[in-house]
Amino acid sequence: MDSISFRHYPAVRMSANEVVPLLELRNVSKSYPGEVPVPVLKSARLQVARGERIAILGPSGSGKSTILNLLGTLDRPDSGSIHFDGRDLSTLDARELAQLRNRRIGFVFQSHHLLPQCTVLENVLLPTLAETGTSPASAEDRARQLLDRVGLGSRTNHVPGQLSGGERQRTAVVRALINSPLLVLADEPTGALDQANAEVLGDLLVGLNRDESVTLIVVTHSPDLARRMDRIVELRDGALVTS
Ligand SMILES: Nc1ncnc2c1ncn2[C@@H]1O[C@H](COP(=O)(O)OP(=O)(O)OP(=O)(O)O)[C@@H](O)[C@H]1O
């Protein structure tokens, strides 16, 4: 496949009433090798509809980050399959996966992973550099609009060291959204924030899910953030259980 035209790709219809989920995990198992292998996921199943907001909960070590890595195409399951927008990820080669990851998926981590030597604007624009189809001027317009929206319009030329923790995390959210992804995966996005900043970030994620029609999967220990999702899914003994 020369290039994957996911952008503006219509939802794949199976029949008149049945729309393919944006994401589907079919009996996904994953263990980490070692002297004693660590089995983490055991035939996990999940369907995620377009535009849905889902919280994934579970104790430390239960496999939440492992699931996000698999959904984000950063790792592959040992068995079972993952389908994104109707496509089995195991059929895509490394280049196609990288393209899908960059265009269709945004990542937000507990610690922001911003480049310290780059300004807020430069950090936000990083994912657009690999995209030949986007003009730099329109990418910058979108970056400035999103930064305005999250209250950072006047901080575009600051470097991360000059920002508060909450401001850095908001910058990371804008970076995740810059390529208009279908899916945002957030791993403990409020984990390093105080309650007030956590609330602002929760408002932002929910607002962007609504306004940008982006599907949101959030791993969190915060009951406040989890309550704001459409659905809560718990990891229990390697399986995903809707609570
Ligand atoms: N690269 C790896 N090699 C070996 N074991 C790993 C690796 N990554 C994760 N694990 C193990 O897999 C299990 C699940 O890890 P994972 O990071 O997915 O948990 P988690 O639910 O995200 O935990 P936390 O809430 O602490 O972030 C843990 O027991 C962990 O030690």
Ligand SMILES: [Mg+2]
């Ligand atoms: Mg984790």
